[in-house]
Amino acid sequence: MDRNELKEKLKEYMEIPRLSGYESEMAKRFLADMKKYTDKAYVDKAGNVIAKFPGSGKQVPSVMVFAHMDTIGFVITCITADGFLKVDRVGGVPEKVLQGKGVRVGSESGNYYPGVFGMKSYHALSPEDKQKAEGIGGLYIDIGAKNETEVFNLGIHVGCPVLYDNAFKELLNDRICGAYTDDASGLTSLNQIAEFLAQKEHKATVYLVGTVMEEYHARGAMLAHRSVKADMGICLLGAGAGDTPDLKGTNNVALGEGVSVNMFNFHGKGTLNGNIIHKGMFTLLKKSAKKCGITLQRQAARGALSDTAYLQLEEKGIPCMDLGTPDRYSHSPMEVLDLKDLEKTGLLVYEFICGLDENFSLNRYDV
Secondary structure (H helix, E strand, C coil): CCHHHHHHHHHHHHHCCCECCCCHHHHHHHHHHHCCCCCCEEECCCCCEEEEECCCCCCCCCEEEEEECCECEEEEEEECCCCCEEEEEECCCCHHHCCCCEEEEECCCCCEEEEEECCCCHHHCCCCHHHCCCCHHHCCEECCCCCHHHHHHCCCCCCCEEEECCCEEECCCCEEEECCHHHHHHHHHHHHHHHHHHHCCCCCCEEEEEECCCCCCCCHHHHHHHHHCCCEEEEECCCECCCCCCCECCECCCCCCCEEEEEEEECCCCCCCEEECCHHHHHHHHHHHHHHCCCEEEEEEECCCCCHHHHCCCCCCCCEEEEECCEECCCCCCEEEEHHHHHHHHHHHHHHHHHCCCCCCCCCCCC
16 A cells, blocks of 8 residues: 555544444444455454454464554433533543534434534633633533434434544645544554555464454453464554654654654553563564664653553463554544654564564563
């Protein structure tokens, strides 16, 4: 896939509604894409999309490369008599960016309707209100309904999904801005990797997986692994860049400077979980990056985790690595990434796969 094809696939995935727990439309699309490259693609009981690419080496460790299909958003908790919607967060939604923002409101039949987070007119705000952001409990969504009956007639009820409005803009320097590059970028890279695997021989058996409910409980990949029993896992989820004026000095990741690799992550907010990169996987990744001429950007992050946090605890321990396309403004309605980084991510992972042989050690360290 060339850069323009990657851009169009990214745009397509960004626009598909796929709130955590409501990924069926995304699963249908991603399954169809994987079937272009292999006849061994299916959806498991949990809703994960799994595509198998058999390798030629019988003693070579297998690998599961995955990206989450779901997104953050909201779930309707109350519909008022006058037709407004109250919601709660699904995943890590930054509440301070919501007032006045457009949304898509889902119905039980799968249709989506436009809406907006309401807010007081600027002229009606007190000086104190102008300086603060309303919490999710004080917000409401307006879809234009006059009463609750109009809402119910659309099939919209408590429990229905709500997402950020569609947005996709091309910025300068091959950069893309819009809603839900997380993790549409990882899914796009899986397409690029699938194309490589379908065209060229490789020793390792590879499973490309679109996972469910990462933003909800980060356990979709764990469930997928129980089907495929791969020897190691690679999560495609880019690091948050630290190259903006408000984040300089927090990390060394920058847009346009290559693929990010997470050396360490730890959530800590009650979950006490994360992932420390597997030494053998990182050693091979560095060799692969050098061979491709791709710069690796290292990150160590607190306050975040991915599906690898739980995948690594399966069986007797699954070696794991988090890497991907860096982004800015993660979880906001307008995330930004660089298509040059996206292009390099799939190429690097494919080169890593090609470097796997029967001598690769799955142990965290050998003594």
